[in-house]
Amino acid sequence: MADTYDEEDVVLETQELSDDDDEDFDYGMVGEEEEEDISDDDEDLNKALASIKKEKVEKVAPVPRAVTQVRPSVVDDFIRNFLIKIGMSRTLDAFNSEWYELQSKGKLSEEDVGVVPDIYLRNQALDEQVKALRMQLKKMEEITAKAQGTWDTFRKERDFHRMHHKRVVQEKKKLIVDIKRLKTHYAGYEPTLNELRGKYEAAMKEKMLMRLERDRMSSRVQALEEQIKSMEGSSQKTQEVQKPRRKKKGGDSTIPPDQTENPFTDVNFEVPLVDRYQLSKTFRGHLNAISAVAFHPKKPILATVSDDETWKLWSVPTGDLIMSGEGHKSWLSGVDFHPKGSHLATSAGDNTVKLWDFMSASCAHTFADHTQAVWGVAFHHTGDFLVSCSMDHTARMWDVNSQRCRQTFRGHVDSVNSICFQPFTNNICTGSGDKTVSLWDIRSGLCIQTFYGHMNACNHVTFNKTGDTIASCDADGIVKLWDVRMVQEVGTMQSGQHPLNKCAYDRSGSILSASSDDGTVKMFDTKTMTSVAELRGHEDAVQAVMFDPEGKFLVSSGSDSTFRLWNA
Numbered sequence: 269m270a271d272t273y274d275e276e277d278v279v280l281e282t283q284e285l286s287d288d289d290d291e292d293f294d295y296g297m298v299g300e301e302e303e304e305d306i307s308d309d310d311e312d313l314n315k316a317l318a319s320i321k322k323e324k325v326e327k328v329a330p331v332p333r334a335v336t337q338v339r340p341s342v343v344d345d346f347i348r349n350f351l352i353k354i355g356m357s358r359t360l361d362a363f364n365s366e367w368y369e370l371q372s373k374g375k376l377s378e379e380d381v382g383v384v385p386d387i388y389l390r391n392q393a394l395d396e397q398v399k400a401l402r403m404q405l406k407k408m409e410e411i412t413a414k415a416q417g418t419w420d421t422f423r424k425e426r427d428f429h430r431m432h433h434k435r436v437v438q439e440k441k442k443l444i445v446d447i448k449r450l451k452t453h454y455a456g457y458e459p460t461l462n463e464l465r466g467k468y469e470a471a472m473k474e475k476m477l478m479r480l481e482r483d484r485m486s487s488r489v490q491a492l493e494e495q496i497k498s499m500e501g502s503s504q505k506t507q508e509v510q511k512p513r514r515k516k517k518g519g520d521s522t523i524p525p526d527q528t529e530n531p532f533t534d535v536n537f538e539v540p541l542v543d544r545y546q547l548s549k550t551f552r553g554h555l556n557a558i559s560a561v562a563f564h565p566k567k568p569i570l571a572t573v574s575d576d577e578t579w580k581l582w583s584v585p586t587g588d589l590i591m592s593g594e595g596h597k598s599w600l601s602g603v604d605f606h607p608k609g610s611h612l613a614t615s616a617g618d619n620t621v622k623l624w625d626f627m628s629a630s631c632a633h634t635f636a637d638h639t640q641a642v643w644g645v646a647f648h649h650t651g652d653f654l655v656s657c658s659m660d661h662t663a664r665m666w667d668v669n670s671q672r673c674r675q676t677f678r679g680h681v682d683s684v685n686s687i688c689f690q691p692f693t694n695n696i697c698t699g700s701g702d703k704t705v706s707l708w709d710i711r712s713g714l715c716i717q718t719f720y721g722h723m724n725a726c727n728h729v730t731f732n733k734t735g736d737t738i739a740s741c742d743a744d745g746i747v748k749l750w751d752v753r754m755v756q757e758v759g760t761m762q763s764g765q766h767p768l769n770k771c772a773y774d775r776s777g778s779i780l781s782a783s784s785d786d787g788t789v790k791m792f793d794t795k796t797m798t799s800v801a802e803l804r805g806h807e808d809a810v811q812a813v814m815f816d817p818e819g820k821f822l823v824s825s826g827s828d829s830t831f832r833l834w835n836a
Contacts (some may be wrong), residue, residue, distance in 0.1 A: 341383070341384050342381060342383055343381055343383075343384055344367055344381065346384045346388070346389075347363060348363070348364075350392075351363065519669065519670055520672075520674065521652035521653065521667050521668065521669045521670065522652075523694060523710065523711055524650055524694070526693060526694050528649070528693065529692070530734060530735055531692075532691070532734055533734055535733075536776070537733075537774075537775045537777075537819060538776065538819065539774070539778045540776070540779060540819055540822075540836070541836045542774075542779055542781075542791045542800060542801045542836075543791075544836040545791075545803055545835060545836055546835070546836070547803070547805040547832055547834055548585070548821065548832075548833040548835050549585060549832065549833045550831075550833075551582065551587040551831050551832070551833075552829055552830045553580055553582065553587075553589065553830075553831070554572065554574035554576050554578065554580070554829050555829060556574050556576040556599075556829055557574060557808075557826065557828075557829060558572050558573070558574045558575075558812065558825035558830070558831055559575060559599070559601050559811050559825070560572070560573050560600070560602050560644070560770075560812045560825070561573075561603070561812045561813075561814050561823055561825050561831060562604050562605055562814070563605070563814060563817055563823075564605050564609050565605055565606075565607055565609050566609050568583060568585075569581055569583060569584070569590065570582045570583075570584045570831070571603050571612060572603070572825060572831055573600035573601070573602070574599075574600060575600070576599075577594065577596050577597070577598065577599060577600065577616070578592055578593065578600070579593045579600060579603060579612070579614050579624075580592040580593075582831075584821075584823070584833065585821065585833055587833075591626075591629070593612075593614075593624055593631075595622060595631050596614065596616035596617075596618055596620065596622065597616075597618040598616050598617035598641070599617045600614055600615070601616060601617065601641070601642065601643050601644065602614065602615040602642070602643060602644035602645045602656075603645070604645050604647050604654075605647070607647055607648075607649055607650070607651045608651055609626075610625070610626055610627065611623055611624060611625055611626065611651075611668075612624040612626070613645045613647065613654050614645065615642035615643065615644055615645045615656055616641070616642060617642075618641075619636065619638045619640055619641060619642060619658070620634050620636045620638070621634070621635040621636075621638070621645055621654070621656045621666065622635075623654070623668065635654075635656070635673065637673050638656065638658040638660055640658055640683075642657070642658045643657050643658065643659065643684065643685050643686065643687075644656065644657050644685070644687050644688075645687070646687055646688045646689050646696070647689070648689055649691065649692050651668065652667065652669060653666065653674070653710065654666045654668055655687050655696050655710075656687065657685065657686060657698055658683075658684060659683040661684060661700075662676055662677060662678050662680075662684065663676075663677040663680075663684050663687050663696065663698050663708070664677070665677070675710055677698070677708045677713055677715075679715050680698065680700040680701075680702055680704070680706070681700075681702045682700050682701035682702035682725070683700065683701040683725075684698050684699070684700050684701075685699055685701060685726060686698065686699040686726070686727065686728040686729045686730075686770075687699075688731060689731075690735045690752070691731055691733060691734070692735065693735065694709060694711055695707055695708065695709060695710070695716065696708050696710060697729050697738055698729065699726035699728060699729035699740050700725075700726055701725040701726070702725075703720070703722040703723065703724060703725060703742070704718050704720055704722070704726065705726055705748075705750060706718045706719070707752070717755055719738070719740075719755075719757070721748055721760075722740065722742045722748065723744055724742045724743040724744040725742060726741070726742050727741055727742060727743060727768060727769055728740065728741050728768070728769065728770040728771055730770075730771055730772055730773060731773070732773045732777035733773070733775055733776075733777055734777065735752070736751065736752055736753055737749055737750065737751060737752065737758065737777070737794075738750040738752060739773065739780050739794075740771070741768035741769075741770070741771045741782050743767040743768075745762065745764045745765055745766050745768055746761070746762055746763070746768075747760070747761040747762075747771060747780065747782055747792060748760050748761075749761075749780075749794060759794075759797040760797070761780075761792045761797055761798070761799065763782060763784060763790045764784070764786065766785040766786040767784070768782045768783065768784055768785075769783045769784070769809070769810065769812065770783050770811065771813070772813050772815055773815070774819060775815065775817065776819070778793065778794055779791060779792070779793065779800070780792045780794050781815065781822060782813065783809075783810035783811060783812055783813040783824060783826075784809070785809040785810075786809070787806045787807065787808055787809060787810060787826070788802050788810065789802070789803040789810055789813055789822070789834070790802055791803070803822075803824070805834075806824065806826040806830070806832065807828040807830075808826050809826055809827045810826040810827075811825055811827060812824065812825045813825075820835060821834060821835035822835070
């Protein structure tokens, strides 16, 4: 602090000097003694100055820091700032030019160009604050409007849910009342049902007793007839060996020997050019999906069955309707012609198999031993036997002449989806939902062989003409070939992710067609195990496919209620 104050100048007295004073000044001589006095006076002066400085340092307070003060705005600056703020540039230029002109001429008084009163500055600040508050108020109004809309939405949803809850509560109360009323209503039927159940069981017992008595009487009658014949034969003996003959209609048919020769064993057919197949004709003859097709063994006639509970006969390739039949009470699933072409067999979801006679144009017989829906039917090459497969896990063999069930094949643990005869043998093949393919002997009713390999439900099985290879397709879109003689899998062909519903060999056995759920017909070469063609044209899943016996074209049917002809 001392160094700071030493540097400052202290003014004791101000004296003005001029040139005129020098003329009146009286200069005198100064002696040596006087010089000593002057030096002493200088020392006294220095001491006095030091003491004064010391006293001043003690009296003077510390210098405060500099504080920045806002200089009040003058009128012209206030106006300029206002014009710049609102963007009036042309008015600002005119104001500046006129202001400086008046100022240079001295026409502006100090009162006119003085400081702007504080009240205007205060009003300006308040105006800016009001504008800021208005903007904030506007934003708050927007936020409030959004919140109001959200609140209205929530209120409407609350009212809707509250009303829905009330309606559900009312319906619940009504259902509870209806359930109580139905329980009371059904309670009145319980005695009647129990009585009817008892009567039914008694009737079934009587029926079984009557069957046993009938069998006993028939065996007794047969024994008496044999005794009479033996007595008559003893008088007239012959050495002729009588050939086995089939019983007249009404009796059980005789199962033929198993050594029947297959006429197609040494026959070579031409391989169809399926890669050139194109859609030839489309026929819409049913009101619902067509689930199966079959060709007449001797005439150019096609049979179709549909979910509309009807079957129809068509002339091919013209597509003229020949005959139609009704009688099933549910959708039809399978169809097959008698080897002689005189009858037609159909299966349906009403648990029945019906045999239709073309001569009388009526239903010849209905087989109703199945307990669940029947999926397919197939005739034996003799025409005396008919087999069917059902959802009740069984397959059955029916005698066409005696019109009764001759054999029941049990062993599958799931629905039996497909059935066919091995050509010119007494063996049948079944494909089941338990992922297996099985061979059965119709004479014993026993399973000969079971093929394992499918990873999903087997939908269809079929033989080639020579009867040595089985083709099966499943719900994974996989086709497998099985060698019957070697009892092993021959090959596997993949068609995609969509299930395959049915498959069919051409007469040469080199081409296998398969109907797919993706609306296409897949063609495979059975020798190279590769896909050779894909026929597109159906608008929905393809349910069935079959080559005609002459090898001229292919027929497919689908869920789009149409059947279509394909040829090269």
